[in-house]
Amino acid sequence: MAVKKNQSLDGRQVFGALLRALREFNDVTPGQAALIVGYSESMLEKIERGERNASPEFIDEIEKLLALPGVLEPTATRLREQRHPDWFGEYAEREGEAVSLWSYTTNAVHGLLQTREYAHSVLSAYAPTLDDEEVERRVQARLDRQELLTRKPAVNLSQVILESVLRQPIGGPAVMKAQLGRLLDVSAMRNASVQVMPLSHGAHPGMDGPFTLMETASQEWVAYVEGPDIGHVIDSRKQVSQFQVRYGMIRTQALNEADSRRLIEEMIREL
Structure with missing residues (x-):
């Protein structure tokens, strides 16, 4: 399916929703997750709402916390590719x-x-x-x-x-x-x-x-x-x-x- 020009923010929201669902499935609170990955709780919540991007370091740490290596990174990579010119x-x-x-x-x-x-x-x-x-x-x-x-x-x-x-x-x-x-x-x-x-x-x-x-x-x-x-x-x-x-x-x-x-x-x- 072709990516529309107005999908960059929606893409972040999809990523954030996936992150939140995986966190809640593993019974990890926002405070616990934020403490372990080194982010403030408010920043974590912004990422989950699709208001902020997740850095590669954040993704690596959250995947370790949830014991789900490689689950979030492909989605984050596709999102980065959509947000910038190919070159x-x-x-x-x-x-x-x-x-x-x-x-x-x-x-x-x-x-x-x-x-x-x-x-x-x-x-x-x-x-x-x-x-x-x-x-x-x-x-x-x-x-x-x-x-x-x-x-x-x-x-x-x-x-x-x-x-x-x-x-x-x-x-x-x-x-x-x-x-x-x-x-x-x-x-x-x-x-x-x-x-x-x-x-x-x-x-x-x-x-x-x-x-x-x-x-x-x-x-x-x-x-x-x-x-x-x-x-x-x-x-x-x-x-x-x-x-x-x-x-x-x-x-x-x-x-x-x-x-x-x-x-x-x-x-x-x-x-």
Whole structure:
């Protein structure tokens, strides 16, 4: 049966209902389940209502608790595939499993840091052929990915953003002001670092374009590069090592975290 465009939320509700049914069948209360898997009870209830996505770590722990290995994961995998473009699916899965994520961005604020209004403006402009329903589906999927920042354990995040990205008034002054405020909020998190590569710097190692590096729980690193309607996950150790060296140089040459915050605050005052 073909998947309709408006099924992403319904898919989460189906997954949540399955999770709740299996939990209740095994006589496990929400409080017991939440305690064992390391989530708050309210977050577990949101997953069961289809309001939040379940991370791969959550699924692994809940399957162990219910002694049902491999029962929930196939449904969760199909749901992830429905919520993102085909070419983005592998990245989204790797991102959800990441313990560290480093990214250099040159075109738009990284999806993990976008506000709803900014994401809507970016997706509407980037893909003008998408109808409103599909745009909203992708916006929600993007926002759901941001749970990576606050889950337990939270991802170790490092972002370097080209200054021109922050000076482009995507969505208008009000939207951009809120987006810059969001960056300040993220930069204040203990697990996050936000830096700006100033335009005044001149030539630097990031001129080849944006990329992302991700580390898994098994300490394996992969790189990710993206173009128009195409994305490529790179797991070659030699290539990944080259990206790591490049990112280290970019971070060193960018403004430090304190100076980056001051620059962002100045941009907010200018809007």
